Amino acid sequence: MSSKLKFRLALVLCCVMMMSIFAGCGGEKSDVDDQSIQASGEVIKLGFLGALTGSVANYGIPGKKGMEMAIEEINANGGILRHQVEGVYDDNKGDNSEISAIARKYITRDKVVAMVGDPCTGLTQVAGKIAQENEVVILSAGATSPGVVEIGDYVFRNTLLDKFAAPAVVDWMINDKGWTDFAVITCMDLGYSTGLTPVFEEAIEANGGNIVLEDSINQGETDFTAQVTKLKNAGADVLVFTGYYTEAALIMNEVQKQNFDMVLVGGDGLYGPDLAALGQSAVEEKVIFYCGFSSDQPSDETAAFLEAYRAKYNEEPDMFSAQYYDAVYILKKVMEDANSVDPKVFKNELAKLTDYPGVSGNTTIGPDREPIKSPVCLITIKDGQFAILEKIPVNVE
Amino acid sequence: MFIEQLVNGLTLGSTYALIALGYTMVYGIIQLINFAHGEIYMFGAFAGLLLVSVFGLNIFVALIGAMVFCMFLGMLIERIAYRPIRGKSSRLSALISAIGVSIFLSTLMALIRGTNTTRYPEIMKIHTYHLGSLDLSSLQIIILVVSALLMVGLQLLIQKTRIGKAMRACSQDLEAASLMGINANRVISYTFAIGSALAAAGGVMVGVYYNAVWPYMGTMAGLKAFAAAVLGGIGSIPGAMIGGLTLGVLEILGVAYLSSSYKDAIAFGILILVLILRPQGIMGKKITKKV
Amino acid sequence: MNIMDALLSQYIDAYYLHIMVLIGINIILALGLNITTGVTGQLSMGHAGFMSIGAYTAAILSIHMGLPFWGSLLGGATAAAGFGFLLGLPTLRLEGDYLAMITIGFAEIIRVFFLNFEPGGKALGLSGIPEHTTFSVVWMIAIVVIVLNVKLLHSRIGRSFYAIRENEIAAEAAGINTTRLKVLSFMVGAFLAGLGGGLYAHYMTYIAPQDFGFMKSIEFLNMVVLGGMGSIPGTILGTVVLTLAPEMLRIVAEYRLLFYGAMLVILMIFRPNGLLGDVRWYDIKKRWFSKEVKTWES
Incomplete structure (x- = not known):
């Protein structure tokens, strides 16, 4: 009986000790209430x-x-x-x-x-x-x-909010460029990408485009051979890729290796100097993305x-x-x-x-405290540099 | 399209196999899952990059250079992080030590090179050969041939040379082998060296094939290669080759015909099924438990 | 309990309070893995998989079913234990590193499943989970878990777990139903992981599949092995050290993981059996409360 009691005492002691370690850490804390930094x-x-x-x-x-x-x-x-x-x-x-x-x-x-x-x-x-x-x-x-x-x-x-920019870009692709068959590749483990894909897909459907291939990749992977082989046989006019620039460049590298023509369109996640550095000739005038600013003009x-x-x-x-x-x-x-x-x-x-x-x-x-940025620049890569392709107005409703 | 995807799968699988060989060799002798192996593969890829881009060496010379570099790296890791623990504690402590080395190495490379993906320079003009409906690139052929050569070389080394004989002896019974006058420490060291060199070769070839290397490339590749080694039957060298190729092909065919978003789940799901049906892996020997 | 939390937040910095909550959650999770891997010796490298099942189940029960906090915690833990049962079954045929591979594969499959799981928000994760986990809730549960762990390991079942780790064939010969106990150890481990996951979800209010990757499983394994396999005080110590270490190492900024990796290697070299390898409550008790009078050994 007494040993049991002692055991419990030891348990409590251990807990108290652990707490006191932290209380010791917290000793130097200053007054939280003093929020006025000015003073x-x-x-x-x-x-x-x-x-x-x-x-x-x-x-x-x-x-x-x-x-x-x-x-x-x-x-x-x-x-x-x-x-x-x-x-x-x-x-x-x-x-x-x-x-x-x-x-x-x-x-x-x-x-x-x-x-x-x-x-x-x-x-x-x-x-x-x-x-x-x-x-x-x-x-x-x-x-x-x-x-x-x-x-x-x-x-x-x-x-730049995708819900404003992506539909404008889809409109441009279908009405100005005449592309109708779309392949969409999503980066599965990237929240930005899984959020952007439905925005693009809804806009494509609303504008009467067809989605011929839906595919996905993961961040940090380098092997996209299977996806690109599928893309090659899918008969799409354009590839919409909703991830970041690293994977975009690697996809385009593989497209170049498999020897076919494809334009990749994406969001402002593609804006990074690594896009041109990694893709080089494979991304030259082949990648188009929208963005709030451009270094060209x-x-x-x-x-x-x-x-x-x-x-x-x-x-x-x-x-x-x-x-x-x-x-x-x-x-x-x-x-x-x-x-x-x-x-x-x-x-x-x-x-x-x-x-x-x-x-x-x-x-x-804006009134709902969401940011509105306009106009949207469409950017591509020329001679390894970002170059502005077109400025399209954003319709905010 | 099926044959094209099959070739894609074999190419990917042969890189898995090269990494898996290192796992399986080390495991065969000291029963350690060397989790730092994926990082050695990454270091190999970067060493190759350095030799090609800074020193302007031919890619095959760079391949050999990277292999030699990783030989020493592997031996060094074994000397520092594993040998002091060996024999003193459970295998799990060595496993934690290996995880420590793995975190250390990948962070080290991230500090040296940054976390960006770096482009591997083009080493040659890529030809595409059309064989009927099949498009085969010269890079794929080179990778398949080089990995096949390395694997045959390894098989010869293990079956025909003195050190290979010593390795086989050690993998059967480390203690008995050292009683027979084999310097077990040296054999273990050599095993790490050979396994690491093969991983480096895998790293350089992956860099050349996909044109990209980055400091965290080792983690997932290491995991897949470990899966390949287990699938083939860990400890068995032909098993690692078959396991690697099977896993690569399964993964690619999974993307091509099932669903790319469940790619890793399909690969691991099949792996689990195979292991439940055949617990010792494809080529592994069934070991009867003894008291 | 609300009063206690209010009092604590008055006197303790929110940052330290946060670390202590994390330590509490990690102790529950690590003790779970300790039963499967540390005590019974079944190497599991997919603990984060169970954690994610518990976290997602509890979160969805809270958000969509409107279950009370305790209900969803229990629901999450039970779901995880169910998967623990499923994963325990292959142990009938597999062992050692083959089993480790199965657990890794299982955790990866779960992660990929949640990446494709529409109600869980896919890669964006699940947000808007009600915040119920507080310091006193976590530590109350943690202390209950610790006490029950001590009781379990001192019971007939606990001793059988140790017997399986030491020598499975001998254990079987001694009349232990090894199959059933191995599955049970997986279930208990998974139950605690699910419980910890549920607490984590209701503390962070946001969970995503990336939180439960392979490295997370490895972190828990580190805690158990570093502290000392099969030892409850050891596991607790390992958890405290490994939860505090990254915070302490914040001063070295981007070199942090470099130090962390080196620390693991060095600790394993100098304490190959873990910080408190094979130290049990009993030993500590004996040391502090011994009635025997002894002088120093000469």
Whole structure:
């Protein structure tokens, strides 16, 4: 009897010990209630959400570079409302529980006023919920699927929404180009792709096109021989691929190896310098995608961004670097408009953002707090460079 | 279309087989699932890339260079991460150590090269041969021929040479073999070297064939190759070859005629079925349990 | 319990609270794998597969059927245990690495299934799961699980599990129905994995197939082996170390996984049987509460 009691005592002791370890960790915490950053310090912090290692890191790393550049520029020009800005960059590996930990760490330990990211919709939802609960603004640069801004009034995104852009592109393919038979390839384990495919398919059906082949691949694979052999025998006029640039380039490489002609059309996930680097002659004038900005006929802002980015990193920016860069500047603008660095205040200005001339296109936050970017550029690759093919207006209803 | 897909499958399968051989050889001797093997394959692919693009070597010279590099890498890994544990603990500890090595190597390469996919330079003009309705590219022929040569070479090495004899002895009974005067440590080292070299050859050929390499390519390839080794009967060298080819063909035919979104599920589903019906794998020997 | 959570969130930083919740969930999951692999010796490398079944089932029961939290947790765990039964059946014929391959294949099939599963949101994942899992819920369940684990392993069944691991033929000769017990160990392991998965889903409020990949299964295996196979305190310690390590290593930024990998190798070299290999509650108890008076050994 007594030994049993002692055993239970030991159990309780163990638990208490474990808790005390953590309580010890938590000892240095400062007062959570003190949300007013203005009073407490000179520096305001922005949290970066994105993967720096792991298989989706090539979408997070350019984002981080864009964000770092924007923050450096802002600090060189006197900061936001005379506060210096500091970015906090933690790697979430593209993992659910990681981003959940990081968002909490940013809010409670680093005391960020806003978070920028994540490129993936699902991860943005996790972070968005935490941001909403703690009243910190989150501005996603890349989450395109529904269910993001619905979380609450602290959650925003700065990205070209597929539901506006894809139908315009399908209309262009069918009516301007005369393509009627479509093959659609989806990247099965990519949320962006499984969200975009139905948008394209609905638009194709609404415009009277036929889908002759539906197929799928996985991220990180290199063997697409079977899919491409099927494509070769399917008799499609054009291939719609809804994934990211790496796989697009590899598919086109295989198309070239199997010796037939095919044009690949896709979304802004194809905007990456690796598309041309990996595909080379296989993607030359064979890949068309829509995007909010183009490096070919840039606006003044875009031209300045491109030049600065090339000078700093010695590489071409991609869509993510442009959108993260923009996101930081949008936050700067709304903080200045609100004359406050308190998320409770400047979130209202963010909801009213109209026609902001960013490097990734003109952005307006609509009445449902969804971003509207227009016009949409159709981009292809000429001589290894992105070249604008056409600008098509977007019909927002 | 069927024959074309079959050739696609055989090409993919022969790369699986090359990686699976390393798994099976190591397993045959020390019963360790060397989870870092997929990463050795990845390092082989990158070593080949370096030799071709920076030093401008001929692809066959680069292939041999990458194989030699990975030989040493494999021996080094065995020396550092496995030998200290061997004999002291259960196989599972060695398995965890192997997982540690695998995470270490893939992160290391991601830090060196970035996580982007890198293009493999074109090494030759690709010809396409038309044989009736079948289109066969010169690359596919080269890959099939080189893998066949490597596998025949391995078979000769194991059946005809002294070290091969020592390996066979060790795989039957490590302890008895060392009592017979075989330096078991050295044999294990050589086994790692040969297995790693074959994985490197697989890596270079995959790079050449698909024009792409990236730091995390080893994980899934390693898993598939392990599946191939088990399918063929782990520990059996002809088994690994047959297992690799079967898995590659099954995977491609699954995409072609069933559903590409269930591709991996089909491959693994068939694997499970085969194992339930024939628990020792296709070529594996049935071992009676003894007390 | 709500009061306790409110109190805790007043005094403990949300970030640390989050880590502690994750530790609790991981302990439940790792103890499940400990029964299958650590105690009974059936190498399972598909634990995340069971976890995903529990997580998705519980989430769907909560969202679409409107079941209360406890109901959906139990539903998820039971569904996982059902699959544990199915996966346990091949152990009649297979063992060792062949069995490991089957478990890997099973987890991959489950992952691909959820990638194609329309009600689960495919690759986008399932969001909008009600948030029910809190610190006190997790730790209450974790403590119950730990106590029941100790009871189970000290029972006739638990001793038979150990016997199977040590020598299956001898165990059979001693009159143990090895077939039934091996299947049972899979079911118990899967049940706990499903339970942990359900808690995870109701904590994150969002789950996606990518969360339950092969590397996740490996993480749990690491926890069990690193802590010490078959030892409950060891598994708990392994879980705490491996859940904390990535957070602690955040300071080294992108070198984090490099250190993590090296750490696994080094720990295995210096503690080949795990941190607390074969240490049981009994040993700890004996050390702290011994009535024998002894001097130092000379």
